[in-house]
Amino acid sequence: MIKPASIAGYCASIFIALVVAAAFWGLAEQAQVLSWSAFNDPYLWRVLRFSIWQALLSASLACIGGVAIARAWFYLQPKSINWQLRLANLCFVSPVILVVLGCVGSFGINGFWQQLSPFSWKLYGLPGILIAHCFLNMPLIARYCYLQYNDIPASYWRQAKQLGFSQSRSWQIIEWPMLRSRLAGLFGLVFLLCFGSFTVVLALGGGPKSTTLEVAIYQALRYDFDPLFAMQCAVLQLLIAVSLGWLLLGREQQEAKRIQQNILVQHQLSKTQRRLHQAVVLGYYLFIGSILLGIFSPLSQLNWQQLPWDKWLSGIGWSLLIALQSTLWVVILGGAILWQYSSNVVKQRRMLAGRGQELLASIMLLAPAMVITTGLFFLLISRADINAYTAPLVALINALMSLPFFIRSLKPALSDAIKQYAKLNQSLDLPAISQLHLIYWPLIRRPLALAISLCMVLSLGDMGVIALIGSVDVVTLPLLLYQQLSTYQYALASATGLIMLLLCTVIFYLLELTLGRHHVKHL
Amino acid sequence: MKNLLWLACCAMSVVGFNSQANSELTVYTYQSFVSDWGPGPALTKSFEQQCDCTIDWVGLDDGVAILNRLKLEGKRNKADVILGLDTNLIPETEAINAVQAHQLTLPKLAIDWQDNNFVPFDYGYFAFIYNTEKLKNPPSSMKQLVEEFNGSILYQDPRTSTPGQGLMLWVKALYGDDSSQAWSKLKDKTVTVTKGWSEAYGMFLKGEADLVLSYTTSPAYHMVAEQENRYQAAEFSEGHMSQVEVAAISATSQQVELAQQFLSFLVSAPAQKIIATTNWMLPVNPDAELPEAFSTLVQPKPLSIEQHTVSQQRQQWTKEWRNAVSQ
Numbered sequence: 001m002i003k004p005a006s007i008a009g010y011c012a013s014i015f016i017a018l019v020v021a022a023a024f025w026g027l028a029e030q031a032q033v034l035s036w037s038a039f040n041d042p043y044l045w046r047v048l049r050f051s052i053w054q055a056l057l058s059a060s061l062a063c064i065g066g067v068a069i070a071r072a073w074f075y076l077q078p079k080s081i082n083w084q085l086r087l088a089n090l091c092f093v094s095p096v097i098l099v100v101l102g103c104v105g106s107f108g109i110n111g112f113w114q115q116l117s118p119f120s121w122k123l124y125g126l127p128g129i130l131i132a133h134c135f136l137n138m139p140l141i142a143r144y145c146y147l148q149y150n151d152i153p154a155s156y157w158r159q160a161k162q163l164g165f166s167q168s169r170s171w172q173i174i175e176w177p178m179l180r181s182r183l184a185g186l187f188g189l190v191f192l193l194c195f196g197s198f199t200v201v202l203a204l205g206g207g208p209k210s211t212t213l214e215v216a217i218y219q220a221l222r223y224d225f226d227p228l229f230a231m232q233c234a235v236l237q238l239l240i241a242v243s244l245g246w247l248l249l250g251r252e253q254q255e256a257k258r259i260q261q262n263i264l265v266q267h268q269l270s271k272t273q274r275r276l277h278q279a280v281v282l283g284y285y286l287f288i289g290s291i292l293l294g295i296f297s298p299l300s301q302l303n304w305q306q307l308p309w310d311k312w313l314s315g316i317g318w319s320l321l322i323a324l325q326s327t328l329w330v331v332i333l334g335g336a337i338l339w340q341y342s343s344n345v346v347k348q349r350r351m352l353a354g355r356g357q358e359l360l361a362s363i364m365l366l367a368p369a370m371v372i373t374t375g376l377f378f379l380l381i382s383r384a385d386i387n388a389y390t391a392p393l394v395a396l397i398n399a400l401m402s403l404p405f406f407i408r409s410l411k412p413a414l415s416d417a418i419k420q421y422a423k424l425n426q427s428l429d430l431p432a433i434s435q436l437h438l439i440y441w442p443l444i445r446r447p448l449a450l451a452i453s454l455c456m457v458l459s460l461g462d463m464g465v466i467a468l469i470g471s472v473d474v475v476t477l478p479l480l481l482y483q484q485l486s487t488y489q490y491a492l493a494s495a496t497g498l499i500m501l502l503l504c505t506v507i508f509y510l511l512e513l514t515l516g517r518h519h520v521k522h523l
Numbered sequence: 524m525k526n527l528l529w530l531a532c533c534a535m536s537v538v539g540f541n542s543q544a545n546s547e548l549t550v551y552t553y554q555s556f557v558s559d560w561g562p563g564p565a566l567t568k569s570f571e572q573q574c575d576c577t578i579d580w581v582g583l584d585d586g587v588a589i590l591n592r593l594k595l596e597g598k599r600n601k602a603d604v605i606l607g608l609d610t611n612l613i614p615e616t617e618a619i620n621a622v623q624a625h626q627l628t629l630p631k632l633a634i635d636w637q638d639n640n641f642v643p644f645d646y647g648y649f650a651f652i653y654n655t656e657k658l659k660n661p662p663s664s665m666k667q668l669v670e671e672f673n674g675s676i677l678y679q680d681p682r683t684s685t686p687g688q689g690l691m692l693w694v695k696a697l698y699g700d701d702s703s704q705a706w707s708k709l710k711d712k713t714v715t716v717t718k719g720w721s722e723a724y725g726m727f728l729k730g731e732a733d734l735v736l737s738y739t740t741s742p743a744y745h746m747v748a749e750q751e752n753r754y755q756a757a758e759f760s761e762g763h764m765s766q767v768e769v770a771a772i773s774a775t776s777q778q779v780e781l782a783q784q785f786l787s788f789l790v791s792a793p794a795q796k797i798i799a800t801t802n803w804m805l806p807v808n809p810d811a812e813l814p815e816a817f818s819t820l821v822q823p824k825p826l827s828i829e830q831h832t833v834s835q836q837r838q839q840w841t842k843e844w845r846n847a848v849s850q
Contacts, residue, residue, distance in 0.1 A: 043842070046849050109731060124715050207680075207716040208849040223587075223682035224841065225594045385599050486718065487554075488725050 009340025012333045016360050019400065020367065023375030030231045030378050043208075044216075044232055051212040052240075054126060054201075055194040058133035059187050065134060066141025066186075067179065069284050071171075072277035073142070074149040075267050085146070088139035091288065093454065095461025095504070096136065096199040097478045098295055101485060101497050103132050103204065106294030110490065113290065128204030133197065135291050137190045141183075142284075148182045149175070157267070167273060188248045196241060196368040198464040203482060213237040214370045218468055227378065234371045241368055295497050298490035308492065312499060315477040319460050319503070322395045322476060326459040327452055329399030334406040334451075338414060345418045369401055373465050390474045394466050398459040405458065406451045413447040414440075449516035453508045460504060477503070546576040548781050551589050551602040551773075553685075554582040555721040555802075562801040569797065570788050576781060585719035586685030586768075587612065593621045598775055603782045606644070606770040606789075609685045611692065613641055613769065614834035622771040623779070625786055632790075633809045634767060641769040642786045644795075645804035647738040648763035648823045649689040650756035651676070652724075658733050661757040665697050668759075669705050672712065674733030677723045680716045681841055685766065686723075687716070688837075690736050691844055692828050693764035702840070706847035716848070739763065739821045744803045746816035755821075762824035768804065 073081060105111050108123045121127065152174060160170045198214040205211055211219065213233045220230035269277070376393065380386050386393075417440055425435050463478040470479060477500050484493035557563035557580040567578050583589050586607050593600055593616065600621075608616060616622055622640045629642065636643055651668070653661045662668040668676075679687030698705045714732045717723040727735035734757065745751040770789060772782040788794050795811035798804065806813070 043846050043849055046846075110729070122714075207713070208845050209710075211849070219682070221595070222591065223680065224838075225591045226838075381595070381597075387596075387599070387601075487722055488729070 003343060005339045005343035008336035012336035013360055016333065016400065016403075019376075019396065020360075020372065022379055023367075023372040026375035026377070026379030027231060027234060027371070029382075030227050038228060038232060041229075041232070044229070044236075047211050047213055047216045047233070048236055050210060051195055051214075054129050054133075054210070054212065055191045055197075057126075058130055058137070058194040059191040061130060062134050062137040062141050062190050063183060063187050065138045065284070067145050067183065068280050069138070069142035070145030070149055071175070072280040073146045075269060076274070076277050076281065077266075078281075081146075085143050087288075088143040091135060091139040092137070093457065094136070095457070095478060095500060096132075096197075097203070097461065097463050097481050097485075098497050098500060099132050099135050099291065100200060100203045101481065101490075101493055102135070102291035102294035103128055104294065104485065105297045105490065105494065106290040107131055108294075110298075111294055112297055124204055125207075125210045129197075129200055129210065131291075132200040132204060133190075133194050135288065136200075137193065138284075139288070141186050141190065144182065144186055145179060148179055152178050161268075185248065188244060192241060192244050192248065195244075196237070196370075198370060198467075199478075199482075202467070203485060214368060214464070217370050217374055218464075221374070221377070221468065230374055234374050237368055238371050295501075296494055298494040299498070300491075302491040302495055307495070311475070311480060312477075312496065315475055315480045315496070316499065316503065318391065318474055319476040319478070322391055322398065322466075323456045323459040323507075325392060325395035326398040326402070327455050329396055330402055330406050330455045331452065333399065334403055334410070337407060338410060341411070342414055342418050345415055346422045369397060369464055370468065372400070373397055373468050377469050386469065387473065390466075390470055393469060394462075394474075395459070397465045398462050399455075401462070402455040402458040406455050409451045409454065410444065410447055413444050417443040446512075446516045449511040449514075452515070453511045456507050456511075457504045460500070460507070546574075546778065546781060547579050548574075548576055548603050548778060548785060549579045549581060549601050550604045550606050550785075551581045551583060551592065551600070552606040553585045553589065554719055555585075556580075556607055557582040558721065560801065562798045565797045565801060566789075566794060569793065570785060573788070574781065574784060578785075584683045585679065585687075587681070587688055588683045588719075590616055591683075594619060600773060600775055602773040603776040603778050604770060604785055605773055607685075608641075608769055608771075609689075610641075610643075610767045610769060610830050611688065611828075611833040611837070612685075613638065614831055615837070616771070618834075621774055623774045623776070625772055625783060627783055627787055629790060630808055630810070632807045633805070634807055636807075638769075641771045642790060643767045643769050643807045644789050645798050645802060645807060646765065646767040647740050647804040648765050648821075648825065649686060649693060649736060650739040650741075650758070650763055650821065650823070651734040652727065652737045652741050652754055652756055653734050655753045655755050657730075661734070661755075663758065664760040665693065666761070668734075669708050672734075674712065675714050675731075676709070676712050676734045676736070677714050677727055677732040678716060678736035679720055679723050680718055681844055683718045684720060685768075686720050686736050686738075689764050689766055691840055692833065693826065695840055696764065696826050696828055697761055703843055703847045706844055707850065710848045710850075713848070738766075738804060739823055740803050740805060740817070743814070743816040743820060746819070747800065747814045758821045758823060762826040765825040765827050767807075 073084070078084065103123065107113050107121075107128070109120065111123075114120055123131075156174050157170075160174060165173065195212070196214055197212065198218070201210065201212045201215045202218065205215060213236055216233045217230045217237070220226045220233065376397070377386065380389065380393070421435075421439050425439065430438070460476075461478055463476075463482055466474065466476050466479050467482070470476075475483070477496060481493050481496045481500065484490075484496060552563075555561050563580055563582075567580070571577060581602070583592055586609060589605060589607055590612050593602075593605065597619075605616075605622065617640060624639045625642055627642065629636065632643065634643060634646055651661070658674060662672045678690050681687040681691040694702050694705050694709075714726070717726070720737070723735050724737055724741075726732065737756075739756045742752075742754050742756055745754045770786060772779060772786065776782050789798075790808055792808055792810040792812075795806035795808040796813075799806040799811055799813055799817070805817075
C-alpha cells in the first residue's frame, strides 16, 4: 500500500521535474535553429572566457582572504567569535543588489574612499565584480575554514609545540593538509556561485568587455532580441555548471561526517605575530564595514521633500506578493518532500529514489536560474500573455531557487526529533495528527520560522528573474533599486536599500515572534 | 492541484494592482522622454485637456529598446502609440507588422517626409558635447577623435539606444570596412557604455568624462534652462549623422482614433514647442516658436545612411561593434 506521505512526496518531485522539463522543452524548441557553426562566434567565447576568468579570480581571492581570516580568528580566539561567525553568515545571504549599492557607495567614483584618497580608479568592470564577490563569499569561506581549524585535534598542536614548530612550519605540516580538502570544495562552490553571478556583473560590469554568460543571456533577450545567442549561452552555462556541480555534490557526501569538538588550545604568539593576525581581522572589518557604510552614505544627499512614495509602495507590494507566493510554493513542495523523508526515517528505510529526489530538489543549484527562466520564457511567450503571469512565474522560479536551502535547514531538526520520539509515539499509538500537533510541531517551529524567513528574504532580494521576464508594470524593490542605481540616483537607491533591509528585518522579527515562539528544545 | 495553485496565484497578483481607466492611451517611449524634465509631463497636461483621456507612458531604456520590446511581445503588446524610434528602425518595425497607417494629413514640415505609417516629431544631429572650461582643444573631426584625442568619452549602447546606434552608423559612414579598428581605438578612451542617453549625459555632467555623445541641440538646454554657456557641441569637419525621431500607431491599438488625435497633436505648433524645449531637439513643425539660443547652435553638414541598408546591416554592424569593444 502506498502511504499518503509517499504520494505527496512523489507529487512534489514530479511537479519539480515537470517544471524543469518544461524549461528544457522551451529551450529545445528554440534549439531547432541551433547548429554547431553558430558556436563559431568570437564574442561567445570571449564571454565564456571572461565568465571563467572572473569566477576563478573571485574564488581565489575569497579563498586566500578567507583562510587568512580564519587563521587569525583561530590564533586570536576572540571572545566575540560567535557574533563574528553570525555576521559572516549574514554577508552571504544579504541581497546582492544591496552589496552592489555598497560597493558603489564606498569604492565608486563618488564613494567615500575615492573622495578621501588622492588617487582615482574605475570601479566598473573587473574590480567592481571582484569586490562584490569577495564581500559575498569571503566571510563564508572564513567561517567554514575556522570551523575546520577547530576540528584539528589538540594532540597535533601539543606535538607541534614540543617540536617547536614555527608558524610557517605548522601551516605547512598541520594546517594546510587539514584545510586542503575542505577548501577545494569551498573553492568549487564559490567558483560556481560567481560563475553564475548575474546581478553583480549586470550592475557593475560596464560594457561588453566584462560580460558573463548569465548577463549575455539577459542582453541577448533584452538588447538584441537574439534568441539563438541566448540559447547558446544557456547551453554552455548549463554544461559547465552541471559538470562542476556534479563533482561538488560527490564531495559533499564524503565530508558529511562531523568530527567532534576539540578542547581549545591556547596558542603562544609573539608580539609581531599577534599584531599581524590583528591586522588581518582589522582589514577584514574595514572592508566589510566600508561596504555596509557605502549602502547608507549617499543618504545624506537625499532630498526629503520629494520622495517617490508611490514607487516604493508598489515596489513593496510586488516584492511581498512575489515573496509570499514563492514561500507558499516552497512550503508546499518542501513540506511534501520532507513529509515523505520523515516517514522514511520513521521506518528506517533508505530509499534509492530519495537520493534522486533530493538531487531534483537541489536542481536550482545546478541548473542556473537564468537557464530555467529562459526556457520557461520561450515556452510561454509563444503561447500566452507572459505579462499576466509575471508574478506567479517569478515566484515559482524563486521558490525552486530557495527550495534546497529550505530542505537543508529543516532536515537536521526533523530527523533529530523523529529519531528521539518515533519509538515513544509507536508505543503510545498516537494518531498521526496528534503526533504532529503535540510533539513535532513545537520542536520544529523555530527552525521552520527561520527557514521560511530565509526563503522570503531570498525571494525578496532576487533581481535576476524579475529583470529577465519582468514587464514595466511589475517593478519589485530590488529592480527599482537597480533602476535607480543605473540612472545614478544614489541617494534614492540608498533609501530604497534601507527600505529593503527594514522589510527583511521585519519579516525575520514577525516570523520569530509568531511562529518561532513557544519553541521547545528537546531533551 | 497544480492548476488550482496557479489560479490562486494569478488571482493574488491581479488583486489591487490593475486599475484601468476607460479611455487610456498607452504610449511606449524611451525613459528620458517621460522623465520629470522631459516632454512627458507638459505634453500629458496639454493633451489630456483636449482628449478626455489619460496617457499611460511606458518608459523603456531607450529608442532601440522599444523595438526589442515590440519584437519580444509580438501581438500581445499593450501600446496604442509607439513613440521614439528613429528613421533607421522604420523598415524593421514595418517588417514585424507592429504599426498601422496613420491616415493623417500632416502640416507642412521642416523636413522632407513621405512615410504613411510614421509621423516625425523632432530631428537633430548627433554630436559630442564638451565643457569649454575643462576641455580647451576639443577634436574637430571624427578622425581626430579616433586617432589623436587623449581624453575620455561616454556613449550609449547601440543595442538599446538610438544615439548609440547613431554613433555606430556615423563611424560606419566614415570608416566603412575599417570600422572595427576605429572602435578598438575608441574603446581605450571609453569610460563606459550606458544603456540609455540619460545615464551617459548624467555621468558627463558629474564630470566623469570629457566628451559625451548627444546632439548639437543639447547646449541650448544649458543656455535656456541654466543660463550657462560652457557646454558646447564639437563640430566635426566630416559632417554629423542626422536623426529623425518618429511616432506611429500600434497595429494592435484598440483606440485608433484617440491615437490619431495624439499624433496630430504631436506635430502641432504648441506640442512642437514643448518638445523642442524639453527634449532639446529641432522641431519638425516650422511654426513652432524657438528660444534665441537655438540660433547660436552649430549648423553641421548632415550625414546619413540609406534606411534600408541600415535595416539589412544593423545586426551585422552591431556584432562588429560588440566584437571590437569586447576584445
